Amino acid sequence: MSRRYRRKRPVPALEYPANLPIVHRRGEIIDAIHRNQIVIISGETGSGKTTQLPKICLEAGRGLKGLIGCTQPRRIAALSIAARIAEEMGDEKGVGCKIRFHDSSGPENLIRVMTDGMLLAEIQKSPNLSAYDTIIIDEAHERSLNIDVLLGMMKRLIACRDTLKLIITSATLDTQEFSRHFNDAPVIEVSGRVFPVDIRYMPPEEDSMSLAENAASCVKMIMEESQRGDILVFQPTEQDIRETIELVSREFAGRLNIVPLYARLPAAQQNKAFELGGRRKLVVATNVAETSLTIPGIRYVADTGLARISRYNPGTGTHGLPIDLISRASAEQRAGRCGRVSDGICIRLYSEESYRTRLEYTPPEIKRTNLAEVVLRLLHLGIEDIEKFPFVTPPLSAGIRDGLRTLREIGALDTVKHRRLTPSGRLMSRLPIDPRLAKMLIQADQESCLGDVLPIVAALSIHDPREFPPEKKTQARSAHAVFRDENSDFISWLNIWDAFRAGGGKESYTGRIKKFCKEHYLSFRRMREWMDVHRQLALVMEENGYRIRRMKTTAWLDKHGHFTPRYAAIHRALLSGLLSHIARREEEGVYLATRNRKTYIHPGSALKKSSQPWIVAAELVNTSRLFARLAAAIDPQWLEDLAAHLVKKSWNNPHWSQKTGTVMAEEQTHLFGFLIAEGRMVPYGPINPPEAREIFIKSCLVESASS
Template identity: 50%
Template sequence: MFRDQHHLRRKIARVDGLEGDELAKLCTQIEKSFRDSCALVERRQDRGVRIHYPDNLPVSQQVDEIRAILRKHQVVVIAGETGSGKTTQIPKVCLELGLSDKGLIGHTQPRRLAARTVANRIADELNVELGNQVGYQVRFSDQSQPETLVKVMTDGILLAEIKNDPYLSKYQAIIIDEAHERSLNIDFLLGYLRNLLHKRKDLKVVITSATIDVERFSKHFGGAPVISVEGRTFPVEVKYQPASDGDDASLPEQVQQAIEGIIQDERDKKWRIGDVLVFLPGEREIREVAKHLRHSEWRDTEVTPLYARLSNEEQSRIFKGHSGRRIVLATNVAETSITVPGIRYVVDSGLARMSRYSVRSKIQRLPIEPISQASANQRKGRCGRVAEGICYRLYSEEDFVGRPQFTDPEILRTNLASVVLKMLDVGLGDVRKFPFIDMPESKLWNDGFKLLFELGAVSQNNKITSLGREIAKLPIDPKLSRILYQANESDCLHDALIVVSGLAIQDPRERPAEKRQAADQAHAVFKDVDSDFATLLKLFNVYEEQRQTLGSSALKRFAQKSFLSFMRMREWREM
């Protein structure tokens, strides 16, 4: 239930060898822990909140059913279309059931942006200040306290807590949201919770997912009940608009043509002006399309980007009221993690960046690939919430039919070295017997063990070494972590920290297609002819000198002039 319980449990197991002062000290510690725990329970119960459910959300109509089934079962799977309200309302059901009286309600999200926005939304609906009864924790930021009732966090944060608290004893309920995304962290948590539930009979687990293959989640947890939340949607028309044969129209031009088609549809159907959500594969494509659209002569039109590395202030713009038409240019962060309000039209490029690992080349790539049918349908479901909608797909219907039904889980397309190391560090036994929903092939496991052996993180018999435990402490790729420990021994840790942090993020150097020569000239200032690593070091040091002398606005201008991403440079420094 609280942080120190597991630590005390281990001490009590060794109490037979204690006597005299040591035994008295242990008894005093246990007594103090008990008093502190009782006091914390009392404070938590005093922080009750008034709960109501918005009438316009489909999940609100099934609150009684969800409450009854969750009271009866340890694990519940809730399936519903994006926008049904399950993300914001299920924590409130847990609050009503008293699942925050003796511990936290943990609520995981796949992305930092989603964790912050979900926590804000829940706090607003409960009419409480963010950081008190409702808090959140993401990398570099913890807005929670011991008395917090609902803690929204990235799934990586919850995974990190397992090392020091394998029983997750401070949680009374855990909600794994957006489970259908099947990220590496989500799959690991689902397997770990399945094993933990036998030891924590008091722990409630809620798995929420879009209506994608939910029976697999139910089967994974021994036939857990599935509650389907029907979405209240308007009809959505799908229009396929592929580039014609021989047509070399760029992605920005295709998006512009789709929006012009939307404007014409509104005239023909005599509809009111509606907002548009455009799905694009990455930040570069968002910037290119935004620049192109801002030159269009559309009246009362606002173009707004949405991706994970934007500042909180820029991200929150999409939730604020506006007049005229808003065009939101987003990555797949808006596919399931965040509901953008007021969307009537969707323009789907049909593309996304997907992480892929090659066992043969030992390289983890991030290519742009066609999305699956399930992802395409998720994107289509983002419109039709406020009125009849239209989804423009920038590819053909034949292309859609030929795509795979589901996206491959991340665990089947990534290097497993970090997974193996994390599991060995936590002490989960034979990693090949861990209850993953989809078990990777032997060649992927063998490749992960081989890399860890080369790094000195495991022995020849696949046991974790002392160096491996040190490497596992850092939340980065094991190869990068190993560099830091070697740098410490070689007395060059300061410079290595800068280089490794730069390698751990996306390259901050920008090279727009229409300004490649100017970008190359700007980047030449930082270039070291002998080493790409020395180039990164010089880039960071020059930027850091400017950061310490310039104000925020002047620093942004320097970054723009130098063709550097201001947000990525900030992430580099935080890392």
């Protein structure tokens, strides 16, 4: 009762920034919310839709009988947007934020900003979302896996709750698909650019020009024709960024403040892209700067029209990161980075014909990723007929089958046909990580090494915390080398964890770990995230009755070079979630993976010069070739028990054994086409009773009678 009363407290006086385009459409949006259960807002970058829509919903009378929930694709965006809305409302208690490992929400909230993953987790606990009267799904154009599942869930929920309002926002004009999906819901288009943007095309003068040379030539042209206005260059890879910076620096190092921007860059260096003042700035970035980040002061954009786009092939079970042409919608997003402070100029470093022939929109993630996690989540909610789930864009049937096969591989399903979760599968669905990683934790408990595997699994669920500053790569590699284990990249992660946790000194705890990170070229932010993930997973496992204990510290190999029990236990647990990621050595530097795929150890692996006969990899990634990324040596004898539900057995040479007094046969065991065990003699009667009886009669009774 008290919680409902507090929600009904007066809404604070609402004020709106007059310079935002969405503010001028406020009345129209409020009217649409009153008249419709679902409203779609198409708002370009800079329209103000993200920060102003929750307030407009309050003005429309929402947020009184339940929360206004607003989802964001990224955690950092959720935090900053919640803070911005609270500041504009002058009401910190009225706005809460809920992301993984951070929850500032409370009973007095009117608005709750969260990641789309957090709202999905709430649906698992409360399928009717009874705590909310309005849901805003922001940045729906990104079409991430979570967003697509959330849109499907909301379609089912809207049909059951006529008091629930749904608002979907998109930064592109791809709104008709959303409208059709929600029974022709109305669409309101809001302009975003404050100033016009002039689009120019400047394809390479010569086919032999590299991306860096073409970009550097464009920057030179901009510098010659103008004296002010920061410049943003889009490149597909870190290598292209480094080459561009090197070329531009030769001529303009004294006139430009040149900074890179990509996801793996240390946070302190990323922040340089957002600093104002000083010399004219050139930012050379990957597509991380396309939609999620707004860099102030940009007047010029030079766009190569390329990006690394993650793709998954369900036929081969491999992840790919090819450099591909961006869509026309992405090109418009990039152009929208300028024109925020004055007239902008976007120079596309390709032809207008190339632009016209590109895909209109980037294919949604659901068509280019492994669907095991989605399938597991839906099965946990009791949705077995996944093919009929109301996805905005239905995934390929091959993708669903591959997701089911993955769940069967890790023991989450009894059978692919009946789609029933096992007890392990139900636990996996409650863990906030990839199902393969969840399986590792469950197996680790059986191996009595949960405390050893937990830090490794936590590391596998975050971005690589190691930093490689462009100007200090050699020093960084030397600092990382002290943690390297020649037989296992996973042990290398565990070595980092143990050293990080054991770091001593007289400084404060935070000062101590910051010092450790600086000395060892590790991202402080990602190391803290690693600790947060580890803590959260530990709590979930303990809540489910698991005991977190570490094995006694021993060497990884014995004096004969064999794996010690500790090494074996940890890697059996890891292997249980990666059974289809095994590979057998064929020749120096070359391994044969499952599905008859030739693979190579990733250059960044400690095993890159390995002669180990068998390995397992965390991931098989297809770039210039198929690489096994994050690998470890394994004993193939572990496979037979771990994959008992997957192996195929055959029997040769059935015969009467005088010694055992029964018909025996030689057993061979195969897994994914690999022969993993042979030569074992087993009783043949239980395998093929008629043939065994015939052999018994011929070999035993007949021969006995003749003698």
